[in-house]
Amino acid sequence: MIVNEKHVKITEEASHYDELEQMDTLDIISSINNEDKKVAEAVEKVLPKISHLVDEITTRFEKGGRLFYIGAGTSGRLGILDASEIPPTFGMPHDRVIGLIAGGDSAIRKAVEFAEDDTKQAWKDLKEYHIDENDVLVGIAASGTTPYVLGGIHDARSNGILTAGITNNPGSPLAIESDIAIEVVVGPEFVTGSTRMKSGTSQKMVLNMISTALMIRIGRVKGNKMVNMQLSNTKLVDRGTRYLVEELELSYDEAEKALIKYGSVKKAMEALKQQ
Template sequence: MNYKKITETASNYDNLEQMDTQLVLENINREDQKVAEAVRLVIPSITKLVDEIVLRFNRGGRLFYIGAGTSGRLGILDASEIPPTFGMPHESVVGIIAGGDIAIRKAVENAEDNAEQAWIDLNEYNITKDDVLIGIAASGSTPYVIGGIYEARANGILTACITNNPGSPLAQAADIPIAINVGPEFVTGSTRMKSGTSQKLVLNMISTTLMIKIGRVRGNKMVNMQLSNDKLVDRGTRYLVEALAIPYNEAEKLLKIHGSVHKATEAHNVK
């Protein structure tokens, strides 16, 4: 397929090793400022995707991310934050990386080149037509990700992708492509930089909006967060103090009895 691989084009800067430290940092920051605008341009595609995910979640579906390297790690990061932040089961949003969990910390050679493995990995979770699969790959040419998207789509599963090369094979393969053109990287080809930042922003937008739409947020509060440490217990208690106009000690007791801000609020309101 003939497309311009923007992620491999030469940096707008040269002789980086000759720059002083502050100039390097200022130039990286100058490039980073382009990322949010690039993401803004793809909000219509993100909107379409989130609305489709909400429909499937409301009938028991799940969200899957697949990726390799930085992209795979970002998917796993987003998925891992859903249970503590929104109180959802761990299996509701699942991140899968080429090479398995060992690849979260260490690169696994050639794992991303296996076009069949992603579908094998997905089938360990019994993926169905009620689920949604998002493939993440800055290059848009990772065989592991493209293979998984092709197989999922052939099996009637809604597919989407997050890539930084519009018109790439991955963008062509997915039902809903989100192609974020952030331009050349500061260090040529280093997609852990602007491309990775754009992917993190989009993943935050997708999962947070999804959780709001399925009722895991009230007002602007994380009312279903897991009370897994003292900081979160304190946060939840303060939410209840504000919402119910009750003393801190009473709010803390109520929270610990019911286990979440949402349940504690409901219990208090039916008294």
Template structure:
């Protein structure tokens, strides 16, 4: 059995931060950030496994859940919230839950992450089933809220992943697919919103983007299912139609107005 290493709590390799100039602070933070992409690269096989496991159930109407506390929970909610406008998916297909509920998105809720039972209560209304997939996110890998959610999901025959920055953590051991991104000690000791949070954001981007591409929500390299909710996106849709169909801006605009989406316009014009 792997022994948990609390790397996220180890002392920074930098001393006397308060004596550094602004340039030194920024340069050293940047130096640490450059380690993150390599750490994520090291776990691509595990990320791939999680995405591949999620695809069949998602195609049958299953959902992808992210659960976490604090920064980890907020990052999950951020990624989930981007899926409907970017890929035209219903808001109930990729769902982010945070310990302490919606009010914890903006303001820390004391002790919310310490309950082993709260995640189950938060998940219960969704009636999890075997087509769903759940990713628990916790830098420490010890957050009770996340561990409780993993346990509940497994009871429901849901595939689980554990995204953590400590190897051999309870989360990594509990999840079906552990994704252990070892970024090393933080620039400010224990400040896991920094490298750890950055690594989580990268992994979540990879998971949701790969999933959306694999289920057909992208054509070529274009977001053909995006919601046309503002002028920027409407103009992007017009450009996509112009490029794909080799037509004028006027004709592309007319098609988009007629069909309401790039995908529908492409399918009906082809």
């Protein structure tokens, strides 16, 4: 496993701004906004890599495979966030996209000291889900050196599992260790080393692309609508009802009754079109 710590860490380089405490509030947030503008451009440069990864995940997903995210700290939380939104948004089971964080679920809210330094723990966590070669593992680490992530990627790859790494430092151990390296170079952070900022934003953007494109590719979206979303609150029932009104030219009451009867926009559409 590659654990070289000597590569250049752009994420640890000094901010382009100094004496932040001397700035007034508008200067602070304007400067942060100017830095954030660089993120989308950095993500754009790696779109071919993201596209390739989505296609690989789709192939495995259609055979029953799963998508796993692993990370520590902010990176781990972002993976869990993305995974947790798949069931309500696209109606997928909770066990198809899974996010794991160093230190376990308690680390979602409160940092667990030194949890990210164990190179063996990620594989132990993954084995609890019986991960195999039909699955895909995506490691997320701004630094590209997080031991928890590196160990998981190394062990997964050694067991014939496709791996990808999302990092913000070019040439990092994570990029080298992964089958597909997604290196989003956003530059130094506004607050030196605070990778919850631009690096985290870029990771969120990439994860949005991966999961959304995957769900579209496997047929969980129709047109531009979330036709498989869970009807878990009044807002979503209203949204689904309006989808049916638009698609089938029903009255609102008719559409709502059909939606509640069949349980999803997609099922309601299919049933009503057959009548």
